[in-house]
Amino acid sequence: MAVITYRQALHDTLREEMLADENVFLIGEEIGVFEGSYKITAGLLDEFGEKRVRDTPIAEEGFVGAAVGAAMLGLRPVVELMTINFSLLALDQIVNHAAKIYGMFGGQSNAPMVLRTPGGGGQQLGATHSQNIELYYAFVPGLKVVAPSTPADAKALLKASMADNDPVLFLENLALYNTKGEVPDEVAPAEIGKAGVVRPGSDITIIGYSRMANVATQVADQLQQDEGISAEVVDLRSLRPLDRETVVESVRKTGCAVIAEDDWLTYGVGAEIAASISDGAFDYLDAPVRRVAAAEVPLPYAKPLERAALPSAESLTTAVHQTLEAVGHRR
Amino acid sequence: MTEIHMPRLSDTMEEGVISAWRKQVGEQINRGDVVADIETDKAVMELEAYDDGVLEKILIGEGETVPIGTPIGLLGDGSGSAAESGPSESPGSAQQSSGEKSGSEPQGDGQSPAPARQDPAPAGQGSAADSGDASQDGPRNRPKASPLARAVAREKGVDLSTVSGTGPGGRIIRVDIEAAAERSGTDQPSTAPTASTRDASTGAPAAVEDPDLEEIPLSNIRKVTAKRLTESKQQAPHFYLTSAVDVTDLVSFRADLNERLQAAGGPKVSVNDLVVKACATALRANPSVNVSFRDEKLFQHKRVHLGVAVALDSGLVVPVIPDADRKSVSEIATEGREKAERARDGKLKPDEMTGSTFSVSNLGMFGIEEFSAVINPPEAAILAVGATREEVQVRDGEFAVRKMLRLTLSADHRAVDGAVGAVFMQQLTGLLEDPIRIIA
Numbered sequence: 001m002a003v004i005t006y007r008q009a010l011h012d013t014l015r016e017e018m019l020a021d022e023n024v025f026l027i028g029e030e031i032g033v034f035e036g037s038y039k040i041t042a043g044l045l046d047e048f049g050e051k052r053v054r055d056t057p058i059a060e061e062g063f064v065g066a067a068v069g070a071a072m073l074g075l076r077p078v079v080e081l082m083t084i085n086f087s088l089l090a091l092d093q094i095v096n097h098a099a100k101i102y103g104m105f106g107g108q109s110n111a112p113m114v115l116r117t118p119g120g121g122g123q124q125l126g127a128t129h130s131q132n133i134e135l136y137y138a139f140v141p142g143l144k145v146v147a148p149s150t151p152a153d154a155k156a157l158l159k160a161s162m163a164d165n166d167p168v169l170f171l172e173n174l175a176l177y178n179t180k181g182e183v184p185d186e187v188a189p190a191e192i193g194k195a196g197v198v199r200p201g202s203d204i205t206i207i208g209y210s211r212m213a214n215v216a217t218q219v220a221d222q223l224q225q226d227e228g229i230s231a232e233v234v235d236l237r238s239l240r241p242l243d244r245e246t247v248v249e250s251v252r253k254t255g256c257a258v259i260a261e262d263d264w265l266t267y268g269v270g271a272e273i274a275a276s277i278s279d280g281a282f283d284y285l286d287a288p289v290r291r292v293a294a295a296e297v298p299l300p301y302a303k304p305l306e307r308a309a310l311p312s313a314e315s316l317t318t319a320v321h322q323t324l325e326a327v328g329h330r331r
Numbered sequence: 332m333t334e335i336h337m338p339r340l341s342d343t344m345e346e347g348v349i350s351a352w353r354k355q356v357g358e359q360i361n362r363g364d365v366v367a368d369i370e371t372d373k374a375v376m377e378l379e380a381y382d383d384g385v386l387e388k389i390l391i392g393e394g395e396t397v398p399i400g401t402p403i404g405l406l407g408d409g410s411g412s413a414a415e416s417g418p419s420e421s422p423g424s425a426q427q428s429s430g431e432k433s434g435s436e437p438q439g440d441g442q443s444p445a446p447a448r449q450d451p452a453p454a455g456q457g458s459a460a461d462s463g464d465a466s467q468d469g470p471r472n473r474p475k476a477s478p479l480a481r482a483v484a485r486e487k488g489v490d491l492s493t494v495s496g497t498g499p500g501g502r503i504i505r506v507d508i509e510a511a512a513e514r515s516g517t518d519q520p521s522t523a524p525t526a527s528t529r530d531a532s533t534g535a536p537a538a539v540e541d542p543d544l545e546e547i548p549l550s551n552i553r554k555v556t557a558k559r560l561t562e563s564k565q566q567a568p569h570f571y572l573t574s575a576v577d578v579t580d581l582v583s584f585r586a587d588l589n590e591r592l593q594a595a596g597g598p599k600v601s602v603n604d605l606v607v608k609a610c611a612t613a614l615r616a617n618p619s620v621n622v623s624f625r626d627e628k629l630f631q632h633k634r635v636h637l638g639v640a641v642a643l644d645s646g647l648v649v650p651v652i653p654d655a656d657r658k659s660v661s662e663i664a665t666e667g668r669e670k671a672e673r674a675r676d677g678k679l680k681p682d683e684m685t686g687s688t689f690s691v692s693n694l695g696m697f698g699i700e701e702f703s704a705v706i707n708p709p710e711a712a713i714l715a716v717g718a719t720r721e722e723v724q725v726r727d728g729e730f731a732v733r734k735m736l737r738l739t740l741s742a743d744h745r746a747v748d749g750a751v752g753a754v755f756m757q758q759l760t761g762l763l764e765d766p767i768r769i770i771a
Contacts, residue, residue, distance in 0.1 A: 255479050255505060282478045283478045283479065283481070283482040284478070284479050284482065285477060285478045285479055286477045286478075286479040286480060286498075286504050286505045287477060287498070287499075287504070325499075326498055326499050326502075326504070327477075327498070327504050327505065327506070328497055328498060328504050328505070328506035328507070
């Protein structure tokens with residue numbers, strides 16, 4: 001057991017899998033000589049050589065398309081898209097090719113590839129470099145979308161994604177790379193499509209993924225410490241497939257829920273979760289499901305405005321308080 | 332301060348009359364107490380308090396008519412502050428404004444469009460008043476309650492209409508149901524699973540899961556019928572006396588009577604009208620059947636008011652013919668027909684459906700030979716009238732075809748003994764078999 005960063009967990013997993021399977025190769029912008037914009041691939045060019053760590057031009061559609069072809073022919077590409085914002089340039093390759101190949105060609109070929117990419121704001125990178133648009137991919141049958149929030153999950157889910165025969169969008173987050181957590185020496189691949197109750201509780205369910213799962217856990221710990229509130233935190237881990245059962249089971253226990261998401265409110269991931277709760281736990285709801293999400297604006301560059309627009313521990317705490325008030329907690 | 336509002340007591344109710352205040356200004360009121368009688372378009376109903384407090388002011392006096400939702404009285408802590416501050420401008424105005432807010436587009440604050448309703452009310456105003464009429468909100472008189480509260484209420488057998496909601500906007504939430512169950516003692520913690528422990532496979536109530544089962548909302552008439560007749564069957568020990576009455580003469584007497592009445596421009600009378608009149612006469616002769624047993628006390632009615640059951644689509648109503656013993660058969664026929672007609676149109680006034688001292692229920696028109704009726708409290712007896720049929724009887728050692736009618740008296744044994752009921756039935760039979768005496 002070691003305490004390492006999310007970044008280190010990703011790096012170690014890539015290296016281990018490259019050592020284990022010579023069909024695994026990395027492809028993306030600035031991942032080789034520059035060692036990756038966020039240094040996930042540091043040292044891998046030196047260790048594995050240019051054939052397995054491919055620097056590309058700034059041409060997302062081109063290198064994602066190349067990866068789709070490689071995957072169809074038996075290789076196991078791991079693509080790094082510098083941020084999820086740039087994935088839009090490869091949208092056609094991802095949505096119309098990677099996601100469709102297995103189904104449209106009668107199962108003649110899989111497209112076993114991983115698209116690693118970070119989302120997230122809060123780094124003063126401006127509106128076009130700070131988005132949380134994982135929903136675009138979570139919407140598409142034929143793709144899988146995973147979103148780990150801890151170093152241990154990052155490792156277990158990256159292993160699972162690389163072993164999976166479907167294309168997987170692996171969502172990272174700029175704010176998570178430096179977070180630390182315990183990672184066992186031996187990590188088994190996670191089951192994709194399985195959410196986790198990362199903090200059991202009985203008063204209210206807080207549901208999050210990626211960065212907001214971390215925020216949810218912090219908020220729950222704080223509420224426990226300050227007010228004795230027992231909040232259960234569900235980390236979705238996977239957006240497609242979506243583990244509705246775990247969410248519903250938790251809400252059936254607590255009777256109320258708040259969803260924390262870094263994307264925009266309208267049509268966001270939280271809307272899908274809220275609908276699932278309504279389907280599966282209607283008779284158990286004592287208050288409407290609340291959502292805490294980003295303000296519906298292109299994210300501002302100015303630091304105070306950017307901070308105000310993003311969901312935070314404070315806004316989540318407020319929503320939890322309001323929901324507990326609505327169910328007459330401690331009355 | 333809490334306002335008491337004119338409740339919505341029926342689907343079609345738009346306004347109501349304060350028939351009577353049952354509490355005086357200054358009186359302590361506990362949740363569930365009957366505060367006033369409200370006359371609706373259908374009936375007089377009891378208004379129960381949704382909150383505890385002292386009745387500080389009566390805003391609407393007896394006999395006055397106001398639209399539903401109008402404040403009719405003020406509940407306070409007894410200090411008189413409620414009476415001073417007076418009612419809010421319009422019913423539910425506070426909820427209105429927050430409701431508008433909550434329905435708007437998200438304003439970019441990144442939160443669900445709901446917080447306005449859930450903001451805790453500013454100290455000293457709002458929240459208690461909001462909950463006052465909560466159970467009258469929404470369509471079909473459906474109390475506003477969370478799904479969990481509904482599920483727990485079903486589980487614990489708590490009637491939502493008796494619970495006051497303390498959630499946002501007066502919503503009934505789980506804690507309200509649990510408090511209500513605790514008060515009424517219906518909760519059985521040893522066997523009833525709670526929401527937090529029941530398992531997913533068996534937790535949901537059967538009524539929700541069965542696609543072949545649909546709940547029909549209760550009409551007020553049906554609610555009242557269910558409540559009162561359950562009380563009757565549970566509290567009044569019924570016994571039954573059946574007589575076979577030879578109505579051969581009665582039938583020809585009726586034909587003769589109708590012929591004469593028609594010639595004189597009068598109304599036709601039915602066999603039932605004759606039975607009603609005969610009952611009234613027999614009750615006058617046997618006052619010990621014209622009684623009520625109520626609150627461990629026996630009451631003698633000095634007048635004879637006969638209820639005549641009428642079946643409607645929405646349920647059973649019993650129009651009353653007051654002083655039936657002092658009315659002629661044709662008066663009874665005219666009045667009975669007119670009241671039954673108005674009952675079908677829902678236009679019968681509540682006081683025309685209350686105060687009967689004995690009832691008659693007739694299912695003869697459906698060919699029912701005989702049946703036993705449930706006593707209509709607080710009456711002590713009810714007569715069930717079957718169909719007139721030709722039967723072979725023995726008369727003077729010979730077979731004879733006679734028209735026979737079977738009558739069954741249901742009597743409350745707390746008030747009427749078997750022999751007393753039997754004497755009444757004997758006299759009634761005598762009257763019907765010698766019909767000239769009915770109009771004597």
